[in-house]
Amino acid sequence: MPFFVSGGSKTTLLWFALLYGLGMTSCEDQSVTIPEGALQEHTVDLSGQWHVVQVTLNGTDITTVYDFEQIRLTLNMDQLPTDFEIETGTAPFPVVENGQWYYNDPAYPTSISFTADNHQRSVDFAAPPISGDSSFKISFTLGCPDNVYTYTFNKQ
Amino acid sequence: MTVKPTVKIKIKSPAALLPLLLILVIMVSCFNVVRVHQPSSATVGEEITVTLDVEVTDDAGSTLIFGFCAPRSWKASLSTSVSFTSSIGNSTMSLIDPNEVDVENKRPWAQQITDRVGFGGNYGEMEWIVFKADNSFTPPSSTSEDDPVTGTITLKTTVGESNVITQLGYFLGEADWGYLNDDGNSTYFFEETCLEVSGASGQPQDLCGPAPRKLLSLETYDFNDLLIITFDAQEDSTELVGATDVYLCAQAISADHTTERCEKTPDSKMMKIGPDLWQLAIWPPSYFNIDGTDISELLLNFQDATGQVVVRNVSGRDFQLLPKCF
Known part of the structure; x- marks a missing residue:
């Protein structure tokens, strides 16, 4: 005999059965089915061909003072970043040779690194990149640390 | 009530003040x-x-x-x-x-x-x-x-x-x-x-001389930076006032050689951004094909299309740019 039934009360048993049933129903309602892979973090997708559409130096727009349109950047990915190709013409850019690239954090990157000819150069994203978006923005220095260049790339 | 005594000194001429001032300075x-x-x-x-x-x-x-x-x-x-x-x-x-x-x-x-x-x-x-x-x-x-x-x-x-x-x-x-x-x-x-x-190559920076013309707006720079050179032909009333085209003639001085870009090409042609106001942006690593860190100074002058009119600084020497990365 269950310990909570005193005096063999049928009413008590009935209430218990009712509550138990409600409890079961409630548990079934709260269960969530998570699709396989739904919790996996995805690498931000910046693959594609990019060109420069805006340049600022210390916050001042200098897009028109130089032919920055010469710059073409191709980022290749195979799930993760792989290699890159860069054409700069005479325009300034932190790297001028093709090589490998990667993020500091594949899902939430704050910087992107280019490795070419055993040299590595990291540059910061000026804004968090959005996977599959049509533009991204990076900031870097070329000479003195006070001079910050920000390039906005659009997808071709 | 007590009255503070005052002493009046009558100065007959300004020259009489000199010994007093001298004494004060010494004291x-x-x-x-x-x-x-x-x-x-x-x-x-x-x-x-x-x-x-x-x-x-x-x-x-x-x-x-x-x-x-x-x-x-x-x-x-x-x-x-x-x-x-x-x-x-x-x-x-x-x-x-x-x-x-x-x-x-x-x-x-x-x-x-x-x-x-x-x-x-x-x-x-x-x-x-x-x-x-x-x-x-x-x-x-x-x-x-x-x-x-x-x-x-x-x-x-x-x-x-x-x-x-x-x-x-x-x-x-x-x-x-x-x-x-x-x-x-x-x-x-x-x-x-x-x-x-x-003892180094290039002309000296004469800090004892007149202040040089400000050609760059950047407060600090070195020769890996993009240099946006602005030339005001009216400053010091240069012979390029009224010129229709102005070209940059530049030399990059490094430890063992000098690279000159003095030809009249689209690369060296300055853009008119106002009356007698000219601008050209150069990135030294590509302009001179030298790593900017190897360049110790740039020497610049400005010329008309014929090269007959050349503007240098008031002392007759090329304008000098030295890295200022403090």
Whole structure:
């Protein structure tokens, strides 16, 4: 005999059965089915061909003072970043040779690194990149640390 | 009620004020710089020694403050040592904490000296670095103009790696009372003869000369930066006023060679951005095909399309750009 039934009360048993049933129903309602892979973090997708559409130096727009349109950047990915190709013409850019690239954090990157000819150069994203978006923005220095260049790339 | 007695001095002529002013200057002058031994020339990267024979003419204060005005490019705070010997004691001196303020004005010493003393005959590009005595000595109460404490301050510093002509300066003050607003307990001295540092390639930066034309808007730059060169043909009324086209003629000087870009091409053609106002952006690594860190200076002039009209600075030399990455 269950310990909570005193005096063999049928009413008590009935209430218990009712509550138990409600409890079961409630548990079934709260269960969530998570699709396989739904919790996996995805690498931000910046693959594609990019060109420069805006340049600022210390916050001042200098897009028109130089032919920055010469710059073409191709980022290749195979799930993760792989290699890159860069054409700069005479325009300034932190790297001028093709090589490998990667993020500091594949899902939430704050910087992107280019490795070419055993040299590595990291540059910061000026804004968090959005996977599959049509533009991204990076900031870097070329000479003195006070001079910050920000390039906005659009997808071709 | 008591009435404060007043004394009226009747001055008959302004000339009569001179002895009085002289007496005042002598009375409030706590330090005298008697003699400075400073070389008039040096080779790039050489350590030079400067000595100052000084007098202390009253007994107020015990902790010596010493300032040294040198080109910023020397980064003198990294390579300068100071000490003194005197009739009341000897001491080394240490770079003062940049945040340490004087007791009078509650402002950092270097900032105050810069504002109040300036850079002497240099047009700019200088800095004051400040030292404080490691040991304090109180002059005897008998100290006076007639019975001063005498001493010699010795400064050793390494000059920079580029050719420069500069006027060096020195400051004496006292920490216990601070930098009095009437300058009564401090003095400064700029050596009249400018020091010439030579031995590097390229022409010297003449800080003792007139201020150069400002061709770049960037406050700091080196030759890996994008250089946006702006030329105002009306400044100094150059012969390029009214020109229809203006070209940049540039030389990049490095340790072992000079690269010149003086041809009239679309790359060297300046863009007109206003009346007689011309602009051209160059990125030295691609413009000269040299890593910017290998370039020690750029020499520039501006020419018309024929190359017959050439504008250089007022002294007839090319405009000079030196890296300023402080």
